[in-house]
Each structure stands twice: as structure tokens, then as C-alpha cells.
Amino acid sequence: xxxxxxxxxxxxxxxxxxxxxxxxxxxxxxxxxxxxxxxxxxxxxxxxxxxxxxxxxxxxxxxxxxxxxxxxxxxxxxxxxxxxxxxxxxxxxxxxxxxxxxxxxxxxxxxxxxxxxxxxxxxxxxxxxxxxxxxxxxxxxxxxxxxxxxxxxxxxxxxxxxxxxxxxxxxxxxxxxxxxxxxxxxxxxxxxxxxxxxxxxxxxxxxxxxxxxxxxxxxxxxxxxxxxxxxxxxxxxxxxxxxxxxxxxxxxxxxxxxxxxxxxxxxxxxxxxxxxxxxxxxxxxxxxxxxxx
Numbered sequence: 001x002x003x004x005x006x007x008x009x010x011x012x013x014x015x016x017x018x019x020x021x022x023x024x025x026x027x028x029x030x031x032x033x034x035x036x037x038x039x040x041x042x043x044x045x046x047x048x049x050x051x052x053x054x055x056x057x058x059x060x061x062x063x064x065x066x067x068x069x070x071x072x073x074x075x076x077x078x079x080x081x082x083x084x085x086x087x088x089x090x091x092x093x094x095x096x097x098x099x100x101x102x103x104x105x106x107x108x109x110x111x112x113x114x115x116x117x118x119x120x121x122x123x124x125x126x127x128x129x130x131x132x133x134x135x136x137x138x139x140x141x142x143x144x145x146x147x148x149x150x151x152x153x154x155x156x157x158x159x160x161x162x163x164x165x166x167x168x169x170x171x172x173x174x175x176x177x178x179x180x181x182x183x184x185x186x187x188x189x190x191x192x193x194x195x196x197x198x199x200x201x202x203x204x205x206x207x208x209x210x211x212x213x214x215x216x217x218x219x220x221x222x223x224x225x226x227x228x229x230x231x232x233x234x235x236x237x238x239x240x241x242x243x244x245x246x247x248x249x250x251x252x253x254x255x256x257x258x259x260x261x262x263x264x265x266x267x268x269x270x271x272x273x274x275x276x277x278x279x280x281x282x283x284x285x286x287x288x289x290x291x292x293x
Contacts, residue, residue, distance in 0.1 A: 031097035034131070035104055042089045047078035055132035063139045073219035076192040080207035086111040092121070102126040108140075171209040174199055185225035186252045192218050223262035226251040230263065234275045244271050 034053070041049035054060065054071045061068045069077060087108040096103045105123045122140030126133045178184050178198055187194075195218070196203045210221050229251040233242070248259035248271075263271045 027097050027099040028095070030131075031095050031102045034126075034128075034133075035091060035095050035102060039089050039091060039106070042087075045082040045086070047075050047082060050078055051075045053133050054136065055129050055134055058129070058132065058134050058136070060136045060138065063137055067217065069217050070219070073217050076218050077207060079192060080204045083202065083204045100128055102128065167205070168209050168213050171199060171201060171205065172213045175206075175209065179225055183229075185222050186229070186250075188249075188252050188254050190222060190252070220265075222252075223258075224266055226253060226259075227263050227266040230259070230271065231267075231274070234271070234278060244275075247271070 038050070038053050041053065051071050051074050054074065056071065059068055059070050060074050088111050089106050089108050092105045092107050094104075103123070103125050105121065107119060107121050109119050120140060122138060124139070125137040127135040175195075178195075182198075184190055184195065184198065192207060193203050196206045199206060207218060210216060210218050214221060216224075230247050233247050233250065244259070245256050248256055253259040253262070260270055263269075263274070267274055269277075
């Protein structure tokens with residue numbers, strides 16, 4: 001190999017290394033920018049800005065409570081959370097990234113200087129899709145050490161915020177009554193604040209009641225009610241005359257995709273498969289009756 005060729009090879013290798021180094025640097029810059037913006041949204045207690053860091057079909061996983069919530073549910077949770085909990089968040093250590101994922105540790109300190117709430121620590125692992133998060137996994141320490149109640153850690157956690165078990169029991173009873181008598185879940189615009197108005201209480205207390213008392217999120221609770229209503233409609237519509245979309249809209253869903261996801265989560269199958277199974281059973285029953293006759 002001639003000296004000219006060798007020099008060209010060395011130059012190409014050097015250029016490739018520089019390009020790779022520049023790409024790595026840009027990944028770190030973008031990761032730092034994302035995390036900085038994300039933490040600022042938390043410190044501003046802006047539920048909308050926090051959730052905007054998730055892509056439309058993104059989700060957040062609370063590893064402590066083993067709970068996965070979508071972007072809409074996260075917004076509702078944060079609205080309630082920011083009303084009762086006031087912390088200042090800061091990144092501790094380096095922000096790590098490979099371009100597709102981001103990992104960082106954080107520390108949360110109470111904003112009130114005289115607060116008796118302890119400082120706590122956590123870590124988040126973020127999977128990116130473009131410039132947004134497809135998944136955010138949150139690992140954190142329990143913030144307070146409270147005695148276990150018969151309902152478990154969730155109730156103990158919320159007792160600190162001022163929601164007594166007696167109040168929770170009353171809210172659960174009122175919630176059930178509203179769902180049975182007024183079927184609020186049929187309202188496609190039903191939100192956590194709107195439900196709080198019906199119950200004449202705070203958004204925070206409604207969220208806590210559903211999370212701790214029913215061991216679910218607001219959106220999962222409402223969607224389960226809607227799916228149960230859809231099943232009743234399907235049972236009265238074995239002839240398949242009503243379209244799946246019509247059923248979804250009738251029980252309060254805004255789209256078939258949300259309906260399909262919720263239906264599968266509750267029943268383990270799609271609405272179409274469920275209705276087909278019911279139709280098959282109805283035909284089998286009719287055949288059995290004709291055979292007996």
C-alpha cells in the first residue's frame with residue numbers, strides 16, 4: 001500500500017472517530033436537554049408539561065406500585081398529586097444515554113423548609129421514540145414510614161395526606177351510587193375534576209380513594225365500567241346488527257382503539273372475538289332446542 005493510500009486510510013479512520021465522537025456528544029446534549037425540561041416541568045408542578053414529554057401512545061410505569069398508566073391517566077394522576085405533594089426535584093449524578101434510552105437518578109426535597117416529610121430518592125429509565133418518551137419507568141424509595149393498615153401500604157400512604165379511612169369508605173359508597181344510578185361513565189368527557197365535583201370533594205381525595213380503595217387508576221376504573229356496559233349491549237345484540245364503533249361510542253369511549261385496548265385488558269380478548277363467541281353459543285343453544293323439539 002502506498003504512502004498516499006495509507007494516509008487516506010488514516011484520515012478516514014480519524015474522521016470516522018470524530019464523527020462518532022460528535023454523534024455521542026449530540027446524544028448527550030439531547031438527553032440532558034430532555035431531562036432538564038422534564039425536571040423543570042415537575043418543579044413547576046405543571047401536569048400538562050410533564051405529560052407532553054410522553055408521545056401520544058406512551059406510558060409511565062410506577063415500579064413501586066406495579067402500575068402502568070397512559071398519558072391521559074398520568075395527567076389526571078399528576079393534577080391530584082400536585083395539589084397535595086410539593087417537592088423540588090433535582091438530578092443527582094450523570095445522565096446516561098445511548099441515544100435510544102436515558103437513565104438518571106434524582107432527589108426529591110419538600111418545598112416547605114419546615115416540612116416534616118423526609119427527602120427521598122429515585123431513578124428513571126426512559127425509552128425514547130424520536131424526541132418524546134415512549135416509556136418512563138420510575139423506581140423510588142417510599143417517602144414515609146407509616147404503620148400498615150388492614151388495607152395495606154396504599155391506605156397508610158394516603159392517610160398522611162389527610163384522607164381518613166372513614167372518609168374513603170364514604171367516598172367509595174357515593175362513587176358506587178353515582179355509577180349505578182347516574183351511569184356517569186357513559187359521559188365521554190368525564191374527567192377526574194368533573195367526578196370530584198359530582199362527589200363534592202377534592203380531585204386529590206377522589207384519586208386517592210380510587211387508587212387505594214379500589215387498587216386501580218381513575219381511567220382503568222371508568223374504562224372497566226364502560227366495558228361492562230358494552231358487554232351488556234353485546235349480550236342483547238347477538239345478531240351483530242350494531243357496529244363495534246357504535247357500541248364504543250354509546251358506552252362513553254371516544255375511539256375504537258381506546259375501546260379495543262380497554263376491552264382486551266378487562267376480558268383478555270377483542271370485542272369482535274367476544275361477540276363472535278357469544279353468537280356461537282347462541283347458535284349452539286338454538287340448535288340444541290331444535291334437536292330436543
